[in-house]
Amino acid sequence: MKITFPRMGNTHIPIKALLQGLKLEVIPPLPISKKTMELGVKYSPEYACLPLKINMGNFIETLDQGADTILMAGGWGPCRFGYYAQVERDILKDLGYQFDIVILEAPDSRLSELFKQIKKLGKNVSLFEVCKAIKFAWYKLNTVEQLEKKLEYILARVADKNAAEKVYNNGLDAIDKAGCYEEVAFALRSTLNKMEKLPHHNRILLKIGLVGEIYTILEPAANYNIVNYLGRLDGEVIRSIYTTDWINDHLLGGKIKKSNHQHIINCAKPYLNYWVGGHGQESVGSTVDFAQRNYHGVIQIGPMTCMPEIVAQSVLGKVSDEYGIPCMTMYFDEHAGTGGIYTRLEAFMDMLQRRVMEHNKHKFDLVAGRN
Amino acid sequence: MQCYLGVDIGSVSSNFVLLDQLGRLHTKIYLRTEGNPVNAIKEGYARIKDSLSDNITLKGVGSTGSGRNLAEVLLGADVVKNEITAHAVAASHKYSDVKTIIEIGGQDSKIIILKDGIVNDFAMNTVCAAGTGSFLDQQASRLNIAIENFGTRAVKSRQPVRIAGRCGVFAESDMIHKQQMGYPVEDIIMGLCEALVRNYLNNVGKGKKIEEPIVFQGGVAANTGLKKAFEKILNASINVPENYEVMGAIGAAILAREHIEQNKTTTSFKGEKFILDGDFKTSSFECKGCPNLCEVVQIKRDAQPLAYWGDRCKKWETSLDSQCRLKIV
Structure with missing residues (x-):
């Protein structure tokens, strides 16, 4: 069995280690390149969101390299992600690939189930080795x-x-x-x-909160490397989602390390009181949290047509007004021209920088006893 | 006299201005980019040079617009800024209390909200280019009206027809339909202006509080029909600055002045020989260094490479200089 899985940020490093630990032959996904994008876009429904297209590209590339088993996550709820694995399997079968697909369903707080699913993957491995x-x-x-x-x-520094x-x-x-x-x-x-x-360097440093959909936040190829780009503009980026937090909150019921998930959800109230699927509620909650911690600005990102993020976006305007924190939303799809994206980001950073300079000048005037 | 050069290389037009130290406009040049920004920069600079009298020295250069990086390489700009900042700076220089800037150019339309003279919020068109200069150009030529007369014809209308503003393609088919029904051209083009304003307010201006004083700038501000439509729909008065079409370049020049004065440095302007005598060529190639196959653009002056961009890993971009430089492509 040669197993493969989709790429998402740097998660391929630990996933590879896990599967190798289960004594499986692993074909890790290639870095997401233009070719991955092209393949994915070609064989995916046009209206599907970008992560599905990238997944498809990943799978086609690794299946061509000889992989015969795909490991994919499942899910449920209003976000389309829950259906990805099924759609991907059907498309790949239609394309004539022979493979098995193992779909890990998120058990939400029932650790034993996930453990069983992982154990089943391994061939002839003892419980000890799985652990x-x-x-x-x-x-x-x-x-x-x-x-x-x-x-x-x-x-940023x-x-x-x-x-x-x-x-x-x-x-x-x-x-x-x-x-x-x-x-x-x-x-x-x-x-x-x-x-x-x-x-x-000793230039002005800006603190930027990055909120939005998990795949777009974690995978640089899906967000045009926004974290590094902002860093190059002296912006320190703090994401609303880190993989360990996500696993802790959603797979392990917050048992393995301290979780601030409940705090974020509480922050979302009264702006968004319901779970709207994906990370919509978390995006709103995190924005409030970033504002309370005096961040300079928040950028919300998601794949084009991402329903939970669209819901969150419609609420963010109010959060932005009430907390006085600038928010900008960007949706990504497969663009070749990155000029528009970077112009907006640069303008946003410029705006924040000028606000800080104005603020500092004001503070200086106050200290100096001027008006 | 000491002057600052501002350059705005846009998709449709390339603009050049010379400002003196007090920010007064000395010369302005408005050219069509015609898909060849390198030529536009050369020609623009040549024309600026013709207008220079002997007693003028160039103290600094600022560039903006989608071709701002190219302008930086060719001219040696001191400041390279995005269009939003440049437009905001220029507008608040002219109208110190401006609260809303409507800027419509060749392919972009923007709204900028200012508070106490600094940008507080902004948006750019994302999905639809209806209402931008290119679309108006296209419609004017389809109706056989010179684009310069588009506005004056439009404001003659007494009863604008209703045209769908949701999307450029729908607007066009609506226009054709109304034309075939026999409506007068004036009413149709005024109807188009109103449709485009609605489109702008729904797409670009959505969710923003548009407060007076409002400044309307960019090449499309020449269109008096659109100005009238904005006034009617917003029920507010709209200011169009005298040099509306070169405001981006003015902003770039002001930013260059700020930069030079604050840092007390001298300009990195490469000199007129560099621009006028050199033969600039751009070419692109596919980098085979990794599966990304980035399209890398190379700019050469005669045989000497000046800049590379387009590679994700920055291998090429940083190959010419060891110091860290920001390239936005």
């Missing part, structure tokens, strides 16, 4: 995320942005290749060290 694989994958996931957070923090990105990419590679705890820890430590040594 070991899960633990190691979780460790890798946490390290990867630490690195991601560090980059978000450091990219360093003078040489290219160097920071390079160190980060090399660090990810090292973690991916690491086969044991010590190697992972070493890769993390040395990368963090290198990042900390990079010299900083």
Whole structure:
């Protein structure tokens, strides 16, 4: 059995480790390239959202490489994602591919079910080995995320942005290749060290909250690398979704680490009191949370036609007015021209920067006893 | 006299202005880009140079518009800014209390909301280019009206016809239908103006509080029919600045002045020999470094490469200089 799975941000690193731990032959998805996009767009329904198209591209590429089993997540609720796996299976079968598909359904707080599903995947592995694989994958996931957070923090501050990105990419590679705890820890430590040594600039720093749909937030190819782009404009990005938090909240019932999910949901009230599918309610709640923590601005992103995000967007205007925090919404689809996207982002950052400068001037005037 | 050059390379027009140190307009040049921004920059600069008298020195250069990076490479701009900031700066320079800016250009339309002279909110058209200069150009030529006379013809209308403004294609088929029914051209084009204003307010201006004073700028502000339609639908008075068509370039020049004065630096302007004597060529190739196959654009002056852009990994962009530079493509 040669197993493959869709790509989403850096999750391929821990997922690969997990599957290898289950003694499976893994064909990891290729980085999302123009070719992936082209294949996906060609074989997907035109009106489907971008993540499905990218998934399709991923699968076709790996099936062509000889994969015979696809691991895919399922889901339920108003978001179309729950139906992705089924649609993808049908399209791929129609295209003549021979494969099995394993759909992991999110058990929502019943850990044992997920565990059973994962155990069933492995061939001839003991319970002990399954536990070991899960633990190691979780460790890798946490390290990867630490690195991601560090980059978000450091990219806004360093003078040489290219160097920071390079160190980060090399660090990810090292973690991916690491086969044991010590190697992972070493890769993390040395990368963090290198990042900390990079010299900083002294320009104005902006704190940006990034909210929206999970796939678009996690996968740089689906958001035109918005995190790095903002970082290059001296914006420190904090996302509303990190993979470990999501797994903790939605798969493990918040049992494995401290969760602020309930706080975010409470924040969404009274603007959006109901679960509208996807991350609509979280987008609103996180925006309120970012505003309360004095962030300079919030950017909401999602794939074009994303229903939960459209619902959230219609509420965000009010949040923005009441908290006085600038919010901008961007939907992504397959564009070749990125000019429009980057012009908007640059204008947004410019606006925030001028607000900060005005604010500082005002504060300075107050201190100096002027009006 | 010391002057600042502002350059706005747009999809349809390329504009050049010279401002003196007090921000007064000295020269303005409005050219059609005609799909060749490199030529437009060269020609624009040549014309600016003709208007320069001996006692003028260039203290700084600012560029904006979708071709702003190209302008930076060719001219050596001190400031490279997006159109929104440039337009806002220019409008609040002229009208210090402006609260709403309506800017309609060749392919973009924008709304900018200002509070106390700084941008508070903005939006750009996303899905539909109805109502922008290109669409009006197309419709004018279909009706055989010179685009310059479009507005004056429109305001003669007494009874504008109703045209669907939801989408450019629907607007066009509605227009054809009304034409075949025999409505006078004036009423049809005024109806189109009103439809486009509704489209603008629904698509670009949605959810924004449009407060007076309102400034209407960009090439399309030449169209008095649209101005009248905005006034009618918003029930407010609309200011069209004297130099409405070059406001982006004016903004860029002001930003260049701010930059030079604040940082007390000298301009990185590359000099007229560099622009006028060189033969600039752009070419593109597919980078085979990874499966991404990025389309990389290369700009050469004679045989010397000046800039690369378009690669996701920045391998090419950063190949020419070791210092970190921001390239927005």
